Amino acid sequence: MSLSQDILFDAQPYLIANEKHPFVQGIISGQLTSGQLRYYDEQDIAFEYNEVAVINALINYSTSTEQALLFQKRQDMQLTMLRDWLKREPESMPHDWETLKQTPIQPINQVYRQHMAATIQTHSVLQILPSFAAGEWMYVELGKFMAKQTRVQKEPFQSFLSMSGDAFLGPNGYIQQFFNIIDHEAESATAREQEQAKQTFLKSCLLEWYFWDAAYKEITWDNWKAVALEGKGGPMI
Numbered sequence: 001m002s003l004s005q006d007i008l009f010d011a012q013p014y015l016i017a018n019e020k021h022p023f024v025q026g027i028i029s030g031q032l033t034s035g036q037l038r039y040y041d042e043q044d045i046a047f048e049y050n051e052v053a054v055i056n057a058l059i060n061y062s063t064s065t066e067q068a069l070l071f072q073k074r075q076d077m078q079l080t081m082l083r084d085w086l087k088r089e090p091e092s093m094p095h096d097w098e099t100l101k102q103t104p105i106q107p108i109n110q111v112y113r114q115h116m117a118a119t120i121q122t123h124s125v126l127q128i129l130p131s132f133a134a135g136e137w138m139y140v141e142l143g144k145f146m147a148k149q150t151r152v153q154k155e156p157f158q159s160f161l162s163m164s165g166d167a168f169l170g171p172n173g174y175i176q177q178f179f180n181i182i183d184h185e186a187e188s189a190t191a192r193e194q195e196q197a198k199q200t201f202l203k204s205c206l207l208e209w210y211f212w213d214a215a216y217k218e219i220t221w222d223n224w225k226a227v228a229l230e231g232k233g234g235p236m237i
């Protein structure tokens with residue numbers, strides 16, 4: 001069994017848990033409040049900017065020109081998507097590169113971002129790529145799941161989780177190419193390095209679930225502080 005097959009086998013329960021999460025179910029039924037949607041949107045834009053740094057590292061530490069070109073293509077898509085996303089934001093949201101940097105990063109987002117960023121210092125595509133590829137895989141799989149559901153046909157719900165375009169799917173799509181790179185890099189890695197890469201992927205899958213959960217409960221540092229210092233609000237996590 002290749003490393004990517006092994007990873008995907010172990011990742012299945014995480015996918016199912018993500019599918020069942022009330023935030024994901026709320027997208028299907030159109031039953032999320034504007035506060036929950038806004039929290040997600042704000043945190044996710046900041047998350048996607050962190051991905052820019054991770055993709056840059058992948059370009060940097062690529063082990064072939066082909067790899068670097070693939071990551072560069074994905075980076076191009078990321079920046080184009082972010083530019084268009086920022087243009088869509090209402091006036092009340094941070095909507096340019098500068099103000100975006102002031103968005104407060106809430107607890108789970110910070111944990112997830114740091115989990116990903118921590119892999120950069122390994123200088124190894126085998127360790128960095130799974131931290132990022134897991135979220136890509138999860139969103140594409142959730143997109144496939146959504147396509148099979150009877151979901152509400154109104155915005156913003158209708159276009160939510162529809163990251164399943166041709167660029168991601170099929171043998172030449174990003175997802176398969178990322179797994180091919182993981183398997184290629186695994187050939188020259190030790191068993192311990194392979195296990196580390198797998199655990200990184202699974203941890204990202206777990207943090208995907210917590211990302212939905214944080215948006216569903218709109219968890220902020222202030223909530224955490226109130227729970228810790230004043231015993232208010234019960235366990236948020």
Ligand SMILES: Cc1ncc(CN)c(N)n1
Binds near residue numbers: 044139
């Ligand atoms: C939390 C999260 N994970 C993954 C993706 C898709 N890059 C995303 N937009 N947000």
